Amino acid sequence: MNEIVILSGKGGTGKTSIAAALASLAGNEVVIADCDVDASNMHLLLQPDFHFSEDFYSGHLARIHPEKCMKCGLCIMKCRFEAIILTGDDYMIDPVSCEGCGYCQMICPLQAISMEERLSGKFYISRTRINNVLVHASLDIAAGNSGKLVAKVKSEARKIAVSEHIPFIIVDGPPGIGCPVISSLAGATFVLIITEPTVSGIHDLERLIPLIRHFRARMACIINKSDINISKTKEIHDYLKQQNILHIADIPYDSLFMESMVKGLTITETGSPLSGQLVNIWTTIKEFLKN
Amino acid sequence: MAVSADIKRIAIASGKGGTGKTLLSTNLAACISRSYPTLLVDLDVEEPDDFLFIGGVLQKSLVQYKFIPDWNETQCTFCDSCSDHCRFHAILRLGESIVVFNELCHSCFACSELCPSGAIRMKPQKIGETKEFVTGNLRFIHSCLEIGEEQAVPLIHKTLQLVRNQTGNLPVQLYDCPPGASCPMVAATKDADFVILVAEPTPFGIHDFMLAASTVRMLGKPFAAVINRSDMGDDSLEDYCNTGNIPVLAKIPFSNKISKLYSEGSLVFGNCDVMNPALEKIADYIIQLKLNP
Numbered sequence: 001m002n003e004i005v006i007l008s009g010k011g012g013t014g015k016t017s018i019a020a021a022l023a024s025l026a027g028n029e030v031v032i033a034d035c036d037v038d039a040s041n042m043h044l045l046l047q048p049d050f051h052f053s054e055d056f057y058s059g060h061l062a063r064i065h066p067e068k069c070m071k072c073g074l075c076i077m078k079c080r081f082e083a084i085i086l087t088g089d090d091y092m093i094d095p096v097s098c099e100g101c102g103y104c105q106m107i108c109p110l111q112a113i114s115m116e117e118r119l120s121g122k123f124y125i126s127r128t129r130i131n132n133v134l135v136h137a138s139l140d141i142a143a144g145n146s147g148k149l150v151a152k153v154k155s156e157a158r159k160i161a162v163s164e165h166i167p168f169i170i171v172d173g174p175p176g177i178g179c180p181v182i183s184s185l186a187g188a189t190f191v192l193i194i195t196e197p198t199v200s201g202i203h204d205l206e207r208l209i210p211l212i213r214h215f216r217a218r219m220a221c222i223i224n225k226s227d228i229n230i231s232k233t234k235e236i237h238d239y240l241k242q243q244n245i246l247h248i249a250d251i252p253y254d255s256l257f258m259e260s261m262v263k264g265l266t267i268t269e270t271g272s273p274l275s276g277q278l279v280n281i282w283t284t285i286k287e288f289l290k291n
Numbered sequence: 292m293a294v295s296a297d298i299k300r301i302a303i304a305s306g307k308g309g310t311g312k313t314l315l316s317t318n319l320a321a322c323i324s325r326s327y328p329t330l331l332v333d334l335d336v337e338e339p340d341d342f343l344f345i346g347g348v349l350q351k352s353l354v355q356y357k358f359i360p361d362w363n364e365t366q367c368t369f370c371d372s373c374s375d376h377c378r379f380h381a382i383l384r385l386g387e388s389i390v391v392f393n394e395l396c397h398s399c400f401a402c403s404e405l406c407p408s409g410a411i412r413m414k415p416q417k418i419g420e421t422k423e424f425v426t427g428n429l430r431f432i433h434s435c436l437e438i439g440e441e442q443a444v445p446l447i448h449k450t451l452q453l454v455r456n457q458t459g460n461l462p463v464q465l466y467d468c469p470p471g472a473s474c475p476m477v478a479a480t481k482d483a484d485f486v487i488l489v490a491e492p493t494p495f496g497i498h499d500f501m502l503a504a505s506t507v508r509m510l511g512k513p514f515a516a517v518i519n520r521s522d523m524g525d526d527s528l529e530d531y532c533n534t535g536n537i538p539v540l541a542k543i544p545f546s547n548k549i550s551k552l553y554s555e556g557s558l559v560f561g562n563c564d565v566m567n568p569a570l571e572k573i574a575d576y577i578i579q580l581k582l583n584p
Binding site: 009010011012013016038039041044059060078080081096099100101102103106107115139141142143144146147174175176177178179181182196197198199200201203204207210211214228229232255258261262264 | 306307308309310313337338340343344376378379397398399400401404405436438439440441442443444469470471472473474475477493494495498499502505506509510523524525547550551553554555556
């Protein structure tokens with residue numbers, strides 16, 4: 001089983017559109033794992049059936065029981081996260097700031113604080129309209145712990161791929177280089193980078209690559225919207241060569257990407273001339289993974 | 292520190308990545324700083340890009356740290372208090388030694404402060420760097436997370452602390468936030484009096500705009516939308532804003548000129564007037580904004 005993790009550093013370079021196009025080409029050869037749990041979009045193109053859903057609990061949240069609290073203030077003094085607030089006369093927990101460390105509970109002299117499991121999102125397994133398996137999730141509003149939810153999505157996708165003998169997993173990753181990205185990278189063997197020829201695209205790429213190297217994953221790169229700045233595209237070609245990273249394709253800007261999105265379709269379902277290019281990309285990736 | 296009602300602290304956030312936060316933050320900062328002393332803070336610490344557009348003279352540079360436990364073997368009695376108290380499993384006893392997993396540590400200090408024999412002290416570990424620049428009327432703060440560091444939130448908090456202590460009195464403050472609607476975005480909007488959500492009128496854009504709007508509502512902050520690439524996609528974003536009484540401050544049409552200038556690292560403002568109507572509308576709105584003290 002091969003895992004293809006799609007990352008970009010910068011947001012909005014086209015990760016989800018390209019991942020969905022590859023998914024529609026690969027059909028039941030792939031399990032798709034939407035690991036952008038913070039702002040997942042894959043379901044908008046693939047119309048999954050949400051046939052399995054489960055609450056996702058992660059971490060803890062402190063709760064102060066006012067009837068036991070003598071307002072000694074020790075918890076406020078010890079909390080490093082400014083998560084305990086005085087509202088009028090009462091001490092309260094600010095759920096957004098609470099990290100769930102439990103220090104306040106440990107030191108409260110009257111045991112007036114308890115730690116409760118925290119519901120932080122939902123987790124789904126679906127069959128999509130084009131018959132792939134999609135493992136996805138949604139993080140609750142303002143919740144933390146996205147890295148753990150990403151890990152859960154990935155591990156379920158792997159289980160399904162193994163048990164149903166599906167050869168590929170396509171992981172649609174989050175932007176950035178922080179905890180959900182690191183979680184998406186854990187155990188990855190191959191990363192497909194989608195960048196764009198802008199100064200920020202390049203800067204973010206240069207921060208992403210050392211992170212991927214740290215995980216010893218192989219990588220290849222696609223430059224999306226490659227014609228918006230030809231000289232920046234050339235700069236990326238040179239950089240990839242120098243870094244010894246396989247350059248798979250330049251995809252020119254095409255408003256059909258957006259028009260197909262509005263229709264809820266992937267670009268390969270629209271008869272766009274880019275379809276042929278995406279077929280080649282998928283073939284190249286499969287070849288690359290064979291070696 | 293009490294914040295005067297005359298100070299406008301505006302977070303620029305988005306939900307979806309790549310909708311134009313950096314484009315708007317940097318150009319708005321350039322536009323407003325012509326008339327008012329302005330502060331721009333790049334809080335997208337995982338991928339901070341504002342500095343590619345805003346130059347300036349470096350004023351200071353500061354290494355930022357988080358604190359992680361450091362085990363002192365000679366004082367340890369192996370009572371297991373540290374590992375019992377850590378809910379993140381960041382400190383464990385393995386045979387005759389105590390092992391710390393830095394990346395799991397949330398710096399709550401429980402292991403250190405509750406250790407009965409003083410065998411665990413907290414030591415600093417670099418998480419990133421903050422730099423401060425000045426160009427004309429614009430002060431610019433840039434924070435950059437170390438590659439491999441998982442947690443962006445502590446660096447965002449440290450940066451905001453610095454802003455509060457040192458540049459908190461500038462009348463217009465713009466905070467360029469990380470994408471998403473979860474903890475990094477929440478941390479970055481924490482000090483803001485008002486949030487501008489930059490969105491694009493596509494299905495992905497609307498979906499993520501709704502997520503970000505729910506987060507901002509939950510935080511109890513007033514907010515408005517700016518629609519970027521407004522002539523693409525369809526009308527559902529604007530309809531959603533109208534139905535939900537979310538003010539649309541301005542619309543920025545798609546333009547090859549904007550894309551080209553942005554791709555090269557140039558500000559649009561001052562080089563081409565295509566964004567000016569939108570920037571001026573947003574700037575006026577911010578200046579005239581009445582905030583509840």
